[in-house]
Amino acid sequence: MASNLHRNGAQRGSAKFDRPLKPRPRASSPSPGSGFRRPNSATRNDAVPGRVRVAVRLRPRNAEEEMADADFGDCVELQPELKRLKLRRNNWDSDTFEFDEVLTQSASQKRVYEVVAKPVVESVLDGYNGTVMAYGQTGTGKTFTLGQLGEGDTSSRGIMVRSMEDILADLSPATDSVTVSYLQLYMETLQDLLNPANDNIPIVEDPRTGDVSLPGATLVDIRDQQSFLELLRIGEANRVAANTKMNTESSRSHAMLTVHIKRSVVESEDIVSTSQNGDVSHLIKPSKPLVRKSKLVVVDLAGSERVHKSGSEGLMLEEAKSINLSLSSLGKCINALAENNAHVPFRDSKLTRMLRDSFGGTARTSLIVTIGPSPRHRGETSSTILFGQRAMKVENMLKIKEEFDYKSLSRKLEIQLDKLIAENERQQKSFEDDIEKINLEAQCRIMEAERKFANEFEKEKLKCQMEYMGIVKELEQKLVLNQDRHDCHADNGEGPAQSSADEVAELKMLLETESNRRKAAEEEVARLKWQLEKYTQPEEGGCFEITKLHNLLEDEAHQKKKLEEEIIILRSQLLQSNYEIEQMRRCLEGGSSGSTFSATDSSVTQVRHSQFKDAANGQKSPVATLFEQVGLQKILSLLESDDANVRIHAVKVVANLAAEEANQKRIVEAGGLTSLLMLLRRYEDETVRRVAAGAIANLAMNEANQELIMAEGGITLLSMAASDAEDPQTLRMVAGAIANLCGNGRYQGLTRNCKMWTSRCSFPSCTRNCQFCKMRVSSF
Numbered sequence: 001m002a003s004n005l006h007r008n009g010a011q012r013g014s015a016k017f018d019r020p021l022k023p024r025p026r027a028s029s030p031s032p033g034s035g036f037r038r039p040n041s042a043t044r045n046d047a048v049p050g051r052v053r054v055a056v057r058l059r060p061r062n063a064e065e066e067m068a069d070a071d072f073g074d075c076v077e078l079q080p081e082l083k084r085l086k087l088r089r090n091n092w093d094s095d096t097f098e099f100d101e102v103l104t105q106s107a108s109q110k111r112v113y114e115v116v117a118k119p120v121v122e123s124v125l126d127g128y129n130g131t132v133m134a135y136g137q138t139g140t141g142k143t144f145t146l147g148q149l150g151e152g153d154t155s156s157r158g159i160m161v162r163s164m165e166d167i168l169a170d171l172s173p174a175t176d177s178v179t180v181s182y183l184q185l186y187m188e189t190l191q192d193l194l195n196p197a198n199d200n201i202p203i204v205e206d207p208r209t210g211d212v213s214l215p216g217a218t219l220v221d222i223r224d225q226q227s228f229l230e231l232l233r234i235g236e237a238n239r240v241a242a243n244t245k246m247n248t249e250s251s252r253s254h255a256m257l258t259v260h261i262k263r264s265v266v267e268s269e270d271i272v273s274t275s276q277n278g279d280v281s282h283l284i285k286p287s288k289p290l291v292r293k294s295k296l297v298v299v300d301l302a303g304s305e306r307v308h309k310s311g312s313e314g315l316m317l318e319e320a321k322s323i324n325l326s327l328s329s330l331g332k333c334i335n336a337l338a339e340n341n342a343h344v345p346f347r348d349s350k351l352t353r354m355l356r357d358s359f360g361g362t363a364r365t366s367l368i369v370t371i372g373p374s375p376r377h378r379g380e381t382s383s384t385i386l387f388g389q390r391a392m393k394v395e396n397m398l399k400i401k402e403e404f405d406y407k408s409l410s411r412k413l414e415i416q417l418d419k420l421i422a423e424n425e426r427q428q429k430s431f432e433d434d435i436e437k438i439n440l441e442a443q444c445r446i447m448e449a450e451r452k453f454a455n456e457f458e459k460e461k462l463k464c465q466m467e468y469m470g471i472v473k474e475l476e477q478k479l480v481l482n483q484d485r486h487d488c489h490a491d492n493g494e495g496p497a498q499s500s501a502d503e504v505a506e507l508k509m510l511l512e513t514e515s516n517r518r519k520a521a522e523e524e525v526a527r528l529k530w531q532l533e534k535y536t537q538p539e540e541g542g543c544f545e546i547t548k549l550h551n552l553l554e555d556e557a558h559q560k561k562k563l564e565e566e567i568i569i570l571r572s573q574l575l576q577s578n579y580e581i582e583q584m585r586r587c588l589e590g591g592s593s594g595s596t597f598s599a600t601d602s603s604v605t606q607v608r609h610s611q612f613k614d615a616a617n618g619q620k621s622p623v624a625t626l627f628e629q630v631g632l633q634k635i636l637s638l639l640e641s642d643d644a645n646v647r648i649h650a651v652k653v654v655a656n657l658a659a660e661e662a663n664q665k666r667i668v669e670a671g672g673l674t675s676l677l678m679l680l681r682r683y684e685d686e687t688v689r690r691v692a693a694g695a696i697a698n699l700a701m702n703e704a705n706q707e708l709i710m711a712e713g714g715i716t717l718l719s720m721a722a723s724d725a726e727d728p729q730t731l732r733m734v735a736g737a738i739a740n741l742c743g744n745g746r747y748q749g750l751t752r753n754c755k756m757w758t759s760r761c762s763f764p765s766c767t768r769n770c771q772f773c774k775m776r777v778s779s780f
């Protein structure tokens, strides 16, 4: 909490009511933040003395006095311009008293408010506590001065109503608040005038600050003057009053109206200068929200009375005693304070406990003492005047109470947070919109790419299919034609040499064309792949589409593989037919010098004469061409194809290649021998086993290969193939392989013991009496 102070101004005993040193902001332009000034921060923690200001007000003679005192003059003579009051002792002598303000019987309610209460109200609006209190004999006009509502006549409005008017005009409803409580102290009981059932309100004093609070009192928010007037009416109705000889409407209680004010204050921005290496820079410290809490207490004391004059008895007597007792306590405290006594008996009564802050505390206090003119009450008037005189000696220490406004700060931060959240949401929305836009664009591009790709792909596929179908058809026709020619030549005993050569040349051309087309197709696929990558690269969101395209590509590759396999089959068929034509041609020429083990060989011999022989004449054989165009590795890989048809053709091609000595080393190095043995071991198809055995037989002519065959269990596999064989041709091939192995003396013992000879061979010269062998194997 920060305290602030405001110099009250006037000197002790000054005849003038002091006013705030600084001008107040105009009520017409209240500004909670900026219009509310704060004193220099250098004096913030100090308090300044502020003497209790006292004004005296004389009531005009009432009807009773007009009659009773008709022959007498007033007991007081006022000199308002000198702020003096003369109290007559007798006709020739008087005592003179000075007050801060002297208000004659003709002083208007407005003037009374402006000189007595307005300075206090302004101080309260500046953040100080303030008290306006009326003290005087019963019936002298305390309630008239403070509590007149002025309903019939607005000029008669008392201090309470006028104070609230000024307060409401000065505050900002948006940031400031006004709450009111209204209590009465009746016979030492503190009762809520706004809720009379609440009649045991405790008085709590803060031992540290001396602040007095009345927890439990009803606090009503005041938004406008009407609601305040309504509240005063309720309080008035609940206040205890009685008809006494002195006053038909005598208040029998002390009434206390407390107006609590909370104002938001924005501390001015401090400019801090810093110096680094002679460079001076100015930093502006951000303002921090503060709240000032102040209260205006308006106390309408019950009137002092001489019971023998007021004629009180019974309850009224008790009330009068209680009133006088509490007023006497107040007087004692005022005396003690006026004389600067160390002890002030505040605790003697509830009234003095409640007014602790107003006398000797931190409040700015203004006391109006009311007197009557009647010489019959001179004693009471004198007593009132002396009370006022002593009160003028009481010095208060005025302080502003400021607190850090956590509520306001939290409100500010909440508003800031709301703004940030809104901004963040706006940005998020715009970001999402952008993403959606990009996604849409990407999807359009992907769809376009897909469409293009599908079109291209479809076209290309159709083209390839047409081409391949054409080629296949062409080859089939060629085959049929060749077959017919072959049959025809065989029947006529004519040499088909020339026509076969033409056919071969034509087929070679077809093959080349086919190869070129395949290359072109591969290039097209590669181009499409590249295009697809290009389309899909910029968009990560197109994963699904990419996967789809990948799958299409894979399908395409698979198709291509199948087509390639088909080409190889066709080639091998072509090769086969060429070879047969060649064989036929040689037979017809009668110049055949022997044969070797080939896929279609019908004789078994160790003498190898290759169809590749044509190479010696500078002309490549179809097999050699195939070998070059397709590649050995590719051919060998087809041995493991899932398609049985492909496997058969592949093994035939390998067997034909193996018939040429020059290829044998390459076949073995490329793993061909192992693949052939694997075919013996794995495949149940007898044709495959037969052709594989033929190929092995050719490879077994080489000594190095013989060792390899033996090492890989070839002899066992061959014997197993022989034992499972149904077709004598298979046995012949196996026998040929074994015969070639037997050429190597190291393995003769092994081959002789093989199962084939002991159980199956029926060759006439076979000493082993084989059952199925129908041929002569020279090594036997």
Ligand SMILES: Nc1ncnc2c1ncn2[C@@H]1O[C@H](COP(=O)(O)OP(=O)(O)OP(=O)(O)O)[C@@H](O)[C@H]1O
Pocket: 058, 059, 060, 062, 105, 136, 137, 138, 139, 140, 141, 142, 143, 144, 145, 247, 249, 250, 251, 252, 301, 302, 303, 304, 370
């Ligand atoms: N300045 C004034 N001008 C005209 N009439 C006044 C003035 N002061 C008081 N009166 C009238 O005097 C009568 C008594 O006034 P009021 O009730 O205010 O006295 P009081 O001091 O409050 O008395 P109590 O202490 O018994 O409550 C009322 O009728 C009131 O209208």
